[in-house]
Amino acid sequence: MANVIDVLKCKCPNCEDGEMFYKSGNFLLLKAPKMNSVCTKCSFKFEKEPGFFFGSMFVSYALVAAEMIASIVLFKVILGFSYINVVFIVLAVAVLLSTFNFRVSRSIWIYMFYSNESKKHTHT
Secondary structure, eight states: OOOHHHHHTTBOTTTSSSBSEEEOOBTTTTBOOEEOSBOTTTOOBSOOSTTGGGGHHHHHHHHHHHHHHHHHIIIIIITOOOHHHHHHHHHHHHHHTHHHHHHHHHHHHHHHTOOOHHHHHHOO
16 A cells, blocks of 8 residues: 555655656746656656546645535634635635645556555565
8 A cells, every 4th residue: 555655745656756847836926836757766657648638637626625524614714714814725725735736646647547566566
């Protein structure tokens, strides 16, 4: 089973040491994260076929929805902020976490479809 920390740190699912991204991106400079095509440590190919990461958009959508719901619950329900303040806070959270969501959604997506039979047999 994948280590949640490795998924959040965007580590290679094969060797759990190499980096999936060589640039983390910066929303303030309008720079998107840049992904390695293969692992720098074990040469594992990240994109299995053209359009492989199309499905990661749905994972990103789920992450943003969860973040928005959590923000609404925290700032409206628990702290009692006004609706307009909550709207601005939710938008700010979405923008601030955009590059994080991009990276983690791709990491989650690749881990969902990864299986290494040799690792499964060595741990049993």
